[in-house]
Amino acid sequence: MKVQINTDSHVQHDESLTRHVESALASSLDRFNGQITRIEVHVRDNNATKTGGNDKHCVMEARLEGLPPMTASEDADTVKSAVSGAARKLQRVLDHALGKLTH
Template structure:
């Protein structure tokens, strides 16, 4: 799957972050590889200041799902690493939830003998 990383001017080591993010997400979200076309990551420093402190790093991830609406999550943390890893965890949980709902819906729509009246009548004869 393709991973695109966008950063604000206040984020350091953009090239290294891009390489690491692609490896990390491809490994962390490997179970969704067939269902995702790409993931877009946006890292920003909310207060745009060189000074530290506070929970000012934001990581937003949007996963593009084959034939479905995109799934997006946002995580705030004190540094880039925590913001990124937290967003990756949230994205994995959101995808599990989205695909779980999809599986449940498809399960209800598939054929079953429980609704076939001929089979039911053979197992439990109609009472006269």
């Protein structure tokens, strides 16, 4: 599974972000590993230099062989919380969509 991480200019894209994204995806989506070809992760700070709650936004888009892209997003106080929340939501989206295909 290929992971592509995109950030805006207000979110630091460093090794710790990459590690956290990969860890969150592994814990939430590991069982779909053979079905997912690529995941795109988009992280941005909605308020940029201003302070405020729930201003970090993460959108994850999973690409699966033969299916349309599936997305999930999360707003949180921190980038890590937004990434973790989006990964958990994407897990539920995939559970639901792939569960329908087997019934």
